[in-house]
Amino acid sequence: MAEPIPPKERYRREPREMKEQDPKERIHNFNEVPLGFSTEDAIYEAQRCLECKTAPCVKGCPAEVKIPEFIDLIVKEDFAGAYQKILETNSLPAVCGRVCPQETQCQGNCVFNRTGKPINIGKLERFVADYARNNDIRPQAIVAPKKNKKIAIVGSGPAGLTCASDLVKAGYDVTIFEALHRAGGVLVYGIPEFRLPKNIIDHEIEGIKAMGVNIVTDFVVGETKSLDEIADEFDGVFVANGAGSPKFMGIPGENLNDVYSANEFLTRSNLMKAYLFPEYDTPIKIGKKVAVIGGGNVTMDSARTALRLGAEEVHVVYRRTKAESPARVEEVEHAEEEGVIFDWLTLPVRVLGDEKGNVTGMECIRMELGEPDASGRRRPVPIEGSNFVMECDQVIDAIGTQANPLVKADGMEKNERGYILVDEVSKATTRKGIFAGGDIARGSATVILAIGDAKKAAQAISATI
Amino acid sequence: MYKIESKIKYAEGLYGIWVDAQYVAEKVEPGQFVMVMTHEKGERIPLTIADYDRSGKKIFLVFLVAGKSTAQLADMNEGDELFSLVGPLGKQSEIENYGRVVCVGGGTGIAAIHPIARSLKEAGNEVISIIGAKNKGLIFMEEDIRKVSDKVIVTTDDGSYGRKGFVTDALKDLLDNDEEEDIARVWAVGPAIMMKNVALLTRGYNVKTIVSLNAIMVDATGMCGTCRVTVGEETKLTCVDGPEFDGHLVDWSEFMNRLMRYKPQEKIAMDLYMKRRQ
Numbered sequence: 001m002a003e004p005i006p007p008k009e010r011y012r013r014e015p016r017e018m019k020e021q022d023p024k025e026r027i028h029n030f031n032e033v034p035l036g037f038s039t040e041d042a043i044y045e046a047q048r049c050l051e052c053k054t055a056p057c058v059k060g061c062p063a064e065v066k067i068p069e070f071i072d073l074i075v076k077e078d079f080a081g082a083y084q085k086i087l088e089t090n091s092l093p094a095v096c097g098r099v100c101p102q103e104t105q106c107q108g109n110c111v112f113n114r115t116g117k118p119i120n121i122g123k124l125e126r127f128v129a130d131y132a133r134n135n136d137i138r139p140q141a142i143v144a145p146k147k148n149k150k151i152a153i154v155g156s157g158p159a160g161l162t163c164a165s166d167l168v169k170a171g172y173d174v175t176i177f178e179a180l181h182r183a184g185g186v187l188v189y190g191i192p193e194f195r196l197p198k199n200i201i202d203h204e205i206e207g208i209k210a211m212g213v214n215i216v217t218d219f220v221v222g223e224t225k226s227l228d229e230i231a232d233e234f235d236g237v238f239v240a241n242g243a244g245s246p247k248f249m250g251i252p253g254e255n256l257n258d259v260y261s262a263n264e265f266l267t268r269s270n271l272m273k274a275y276l277f278p279e280y281d282t283p284i285k286i287g288k289k290v291a292v293i294g295g296g297n298v299t300m301d302s303a304r305t306a307l308r309l310g311a312e313e314v315h316v317v318y319r320r321t322k323a324e325s326p327a328r329v330e331e332v333e334h335a336e337e338e339g340v341i342f343d344w345l346t347l348p349v350r351v352l353g354d355e356k357g358n359v360t361g362m363e364c365i366r367m368e369l370g371e372p373d374a375s376g377r378r379r380p381v382p383i384e385g386s387n388f389v390m391e392c393d394q395v396i397d398a399i400g401t402q403a404n405p406l407v408k409a410d411g412m413e414k415n416e417r418g419y420i421l422v423d424e425v426s427k428a429t430t431r432k433g434i435f436a437g438g439d440i441a442r443g444s445a446t447v448i449l450a451i452g453d454a455k456k457a458a459q460a461i462s463a464t465i
Numbered sequence: 466m467y468k469i470e471s472k473i474k475y476a477e478g479l480y481g482i483w484v485d486a487q488y489v490a491e492k493v494e495p496g497q498f499v500m501v502m503t504h505e506k507g508e509r510i511p512l513t514i515a516d517y518d519r520s521g522k523k524i525f526l527v528f529l530v531a532g533k534s535t536a537q538l539a540d541m542n543e544g545d546e547l548f549s550l551v552g553p554l555g556k557q558s559e560i561e562n563y564g565r566v567v568c569v570g571g572g573t574g575i576a577a578i579h580p581i582a583r584s585l586k587e588a589g590n591e592v593i594s595i596i597g598a599k600n601k602g603l604i605f606m607e608e609d610i611r612k613v614s615d616k617v618i619v620t621t622d623d624g625s626y627g628r629k630g631f632v633t634d635a636l637k638d639l640l641d642n643d644e645e646e647d648i649a650r651v652w653a654v655g656p657a658i659m660m661k662n663v664a665l666l667t668r669g670y671n672v673k674t675i676v677s678l679n680a681i682m683v684d685a686t687g688m689c690g691t692c693r694v695t696v697g698e699e700t701k702l703t704c705v706d707g708p709e710f711d712g713h714l715v716d717w718s719e720f721m722n723r724l725m726r727y728k729p730q731e732k733i734a735m736d737l738y739m740k741r742r743q
Binding site: 180255277 | 534689691693695730731733
């Protein structure tokens with residue numbers, strides 16, 4: 001067992017960085033970029049934690065993970081105990097340890113931000129989850145007595161999985177309906193292998209199934225059965241089908257052959273494993289010069305995927321600057337290291353193609369920053385007469401997603417953009433017995449916010465159904 | 466799960482299968498389709514539902530071997546199970562009593578037109594069906610079509626059966642002889658070029674024509690956008706807004722270009738499969 005170190009030493013000790021695959025290597029494979037902590041790394045980092053009584057880190061976590069407690073168990077080398085501690089509130093630690101924006105949540109609240117050296121909480125969470133997976137440590141499900149109530153969950157993404165595991169622990173019979181052939185939602189179709197290996201998701205889902213959650217794949221709520229029918233058959237419903245409809249710019253040429261939505265590009269590569277074609281049957285276009293439109297995490301995922309598939313040159317085309325980009329700093333940095341070219345302050349106005357529908361280029365206009373807009377960011381304004389043609393043979397629209405309209409029910413109200421209206425605390429919709437959370441209720445956001453919603457909904461369901 | 470109950474070989478490369486699919490069989494209406502994966506590493510491909518047996522919880526699918534995925538499906542036999550099957554997807558056909566309607570089915574489109582013709586007949590329409598294929602061997606489900614039609618015209622490109630020529634030739638004659646102008650609507654399902662030609666023809670007669678687009682799809686729930694098509698001035702998703710659209714409003718050149726997107730990869734996959742299969 002490692003010893004705690006004196007507080008002075010905790011202040012002095014430098015954070016342990018996580019090793020990463022070399023950018024030159026990694027652009028030729030889909031293996032994970034950060035390589036994980038060794039046991040020694042984890043303990044060394046964990047010993048830095050001050051174990052603040054007020055735990056500001058926990059307040060920054062939508063899943064309310066008991067952070068100081070699991071870090072303390074790492075110091076004590078009780079990694080299995082640390083795993084169970086995290087699982088008390090979060091069923092997806094291997095996922096959250098990788099894809100949460102910790103810098104604005106738990107780590108963002110760490111008192112060590114004063115010295116610029118916050119504890120690497122996400123990396124520690126990942127270490128614990130990976131340790132559990134590699135040592136076949138299973139969740140200790142503490143399941144309450146059966147309530148004999150049936151809850152249906154629409155969608156098996158982070159919100160659906162979280163709500164399901166919280167409710168099954170509370171004694172409900174839980175069935176998740178998933179439209180695709182594989183559970184995981186955005187975790188399997190959206191986030192690339194090099195950020196979130198799919199076997200990790202499968203392992204966390206296996207754990208949730210082992211607790212008794214029933215997952216029905218190949219079932220599209222809204223088509224196979226309507227939400228009204230599901231609501232009649234179950235005592236309660238949690239809708240978490242995501243915001244998985246693609247948005248396009250609405251510029252001429254967007255229906256040319258080589259224009260993809262990020263959803264299509266990433267679904268082909270991630271869910272259908274087109275990056276392993278022809279071992280897997282689903283094809284994907286491998287462009288020579290690829291333009292990815294947008295500035296968010298999905299933009300970075302698309303650009304980095306295009307590089308790994310074999311593109312010679314990948315450009316990110318964004319109408320604002322790096323400072324306004326909604327992507328995590330880490331994602332932009334990874335993309336830069338890998339050689340993605342950033343065309344900031346550039347707005348596409350038209351995709352150009354030949355008579356067979358092949359993309360030959362994209363006309364863009366240069367932008368400059370004007371006055372702040374409603375989002376508080378300086379509004380990009382076109383510079384008149386600055387149009388130019390960017391040569392490219394593939395375009396990927398990664399400008400965001402919108403609500404999928406398939407899931408609807410009598411009396412369940414939506415806002416003008418198609419998102420389901422919910423009570424902020426209980427996540428109840430305007431239809432009794434139906435709750436909703438994640439992107440379909442809040443608009444496109446993060447995995448961890450979806451998890452937070454799911455936990456609130458599970459609490460409200462437990463209290464009322 | 467999705468067991469193949471029976472398999473019919475109509476001709477070389479042309480098959481029909483009855484598949485166990487409880488949820489789909491309970492709910493399916495004419496015009497809808499399913500997404501199918503033969504195995505875990507397979508593609509998700511759309512197949513139109515040709516018939517269904519609600520009490521027997523089965524659906525009937527017809528396919529022509531056109532690439533690796535359909536070749537693999539053709540290699541499956543009674544008792545085998547599909548890896549994935551989901552549906553029913555897409556909007557159902559707008560069935561009403563229009564009066565006199567023409568249902569045109571070409572190639573595997575003969576299968577797809579069958580439940581549409583049946584529902585139109587049940588709704589009180591006078592149904593004239595035109596079914597066509599390259600040759601006699603590729604004409605199938607003729608009896609099923611006859612049962613649900615008031616009149617059936619069969620065409621083959623080579624004249625080996627029925628009338629020699631294309632379905633559009635037979636349709637043109639019908640429209641030319643339709644002096645009362647009482648053909649209210651045409652449905653056309655088949656290869657893109659056939660649907661395009663039917664739409665071009667009927668536009669001249671101002672007869673509303675519904676086509677069922679066989680776009681490339683991945684999830685088929687409105688998530689990926691690969692099946693988008695311009696209809697009128699708008700971009701529509703074939704999977705959730707279709708698959709049936711007004712044929713006079715479809716941007717056919719865009720649609721047909723988009724169907725060609727993966728031809729090189731499809732050939733690589735097919736060649737490799739055929740080599741391994743030997």
